[in-house]
Amino acid sequence: MxxxxxxxxxxxxxxxxxxxxxxDVDKILAKIQEVSISLHCWQTDDVVGFENLGNMGGGGIQATGNYPGRARNIDEVRADIEQVLKYVGGSHRFNIHAIYGDFGGKAVDRDQILPEHFASWMDWAKEKNLKLDFNSSSFGHPKSGDLTLANPDNSIREFWIEHTKRSRAISEAMGKFQNDPCIMNLWVHDGSKDITVNRYKYRQILEKSLDDIFSTEYKNMKDCIESKLFGIALESYTVGSHDFYMGYGVKNQKMVTLDTGHFHLSESVADKISSLLLYTPEIMLHVSRPVRWDSDHVAILNDETIDLAKEIVRADALKRVHIGLDFFDASINRIGAYVIGIRATQKAFLQALLExxxxxxxxxxxxxxxxxxxxxxxxxxxxxxxxxxxxxxxxxxxxxxxxxxxxxxxxxxxxxxx
Structure with missing residues (x-):
């Protein structure tokens, strides 16, 4: 048969x-068809990007493994994503980091990026029926160091403020082009490897930087702010902690990003959903799988992901919670990693809807x-x-x-x- x-x-x-x-299963099928997942570009190439700046790594970002077949250019990234989409049902989005601009081989520093550097991405996404999301990129740059938007050095801080402002302008252009708001995620790795006595000072600086960045209002993009528990070589102190961004998000009515790898492994990210929904307009999810730390393993159908999906459905919040992926495993077939992660996330939401x-x-x-x-x-x-x-x-x-x-x-x- x-x-x-x-x-x-x-x-x-x-x-x-x-x-x-x-x-009613037929009604549930119609609902799961509308659950859109934002696919992250950085699984294709291990978070390398297409800059020509002689960059260095760092900032809490580390892709481990050397499995052959990494995408080396924009065409290969797009070909890989098109292949991935053949294996997953539904209508989805595509999430781009600022370092993935179409720079034409030229050295364009991050405080100089423009919407034109992402025009080909917009055209490609329209052709493939994808909506775009965006991210500023604070890591892997000669000016990254331990502190970016929280840096007391005016020249460094202003560089990253300008980069983030331009990232928001690019997001606005994307949202206008696709006639659907582009969600721009702001995450910085700022922190300290060892004990710091100036916690309050750095958070004051970060708050002022964010106020400056968000002073321009846009109609075609939405901001979200992402916390982290710690970064590699920044284990003792993170300026942009969950408490910091939760407070800032509530005060300024900004979307808070919950990355499932950015909390202590004993914490329930699912439990945060109902509280945040009371005080912030929307939530952004980055679905990943931490193994003992924020290791960005491929998302699977585990209890944590199912619980997360169930809390969203139980709160009738599918229209207020945006779902994105954030893992980068260079130890296995990268296309397969995408397919496993996307389908696992869809399965979790299907189970939640069928409850x-x-x-x-x-x-x-x-x-x-x-x-x-x-x-x-x-x-x-x-x-x-x-x-x-x-x-x-x-x-x-x-x-x-x-x-x-x-x-x-x-x-x-x-x-x-x-």
Whole structure:
């Protein structure tokens, strides 16, 4: 029997099983189709970018591994992303760091970048039916050091302020071009390797830098600000901590970015969703997988990602939470890494949408906690994967493990020859 027939039969059975607990699977399929994920450009090339500035690494960024086939130029990045999109259903976005501009081989420093350096990205994204998001890039530059926007040195701080202002202007141009707001993420690695006695001072400086950067208001872009627990060689103190950005975001009504790798491993990022939604307009997610630290492993369908998705759905916040990926694994096939991470994130949100939430809420409101726990446990075994397979089938993408040989073939034909 053909796999397509088996998938359709399993789906019909799944519909009946879910209907018994009050879940309309057809409606859920329509919802998961609209869950858009912002694919990050830096998994293609290990966060190298296309500058010609003689840059150095650092700033809490480290891609480990030397798997062959890294994208070396813009054309290869685009070809790889186009290939990835063949294996995932739905309509998605593409997230670019400032160091990935189309500079034509010229040395354009970061305080000189312009929308024209990203015009070809806009044209390509329009052709591929993608919406663009953007990021300023504070790392891997001769002026990065330990402090950028929080640097007491006026010349260095003003350089990064100008870079970030230009990044916002580029985001505005992208949003206007695509007739959809471009979300620009601001993350700086600023911190200290060892004990600092000037914590308050550096946070004062960062606050003033942000106030200056955000003094210009735009209509076609949205700002988000991202915290971190620590960076490599900056382990003892991070200026832009979660507390700092949460306070700044609430005070100034800015979107706060929650990166699942930027917290202590014992913290629940999912638990932060409901609190932030009360006080900030929207949330940006960077879905990753930390292994003992912010190691940016490929996202998988683990408890943390499922819990994150469930909290968003339970808060009816899919329209207020933006989903992006942020991992860069150079130890495995990079195309495969994308596909695994995207599909895992989609699966987490599908599971969340399929939760029998109405009955669970009713149990909770009546204090029926045994019944609530029992249904939560039993719902884990409901045939969500039959719904997932059907979603893939209807989107004309590989069902189950069928994408593995397709990724292998692309490696054989394309990436292995780089």
């Amino acid at each position: 053909k796999k397509e027939v088996l998938v359709e039969k399993a789906y019909e059975i799944a519909k009946e099983r879910y209907a018994a607990v009050g879940v 029998p939430l109405n009955i669970l809420r009713e149990y909770e409101s009546k204090g029926q906690y045994f019944e609530r726990l029992a249904l939560l446990e039993e719902s884990k075994g409901l045939p969500w994967n039959a719904v997932w397979d059907y979603f893939c089938l209807k989107n004309n993408v590989a069902v189950g493990e069928d994408f593995i040989p397709l990724v292998q073939q692309y490696e054989k034909d394309v990436t292995s020859k780089r």
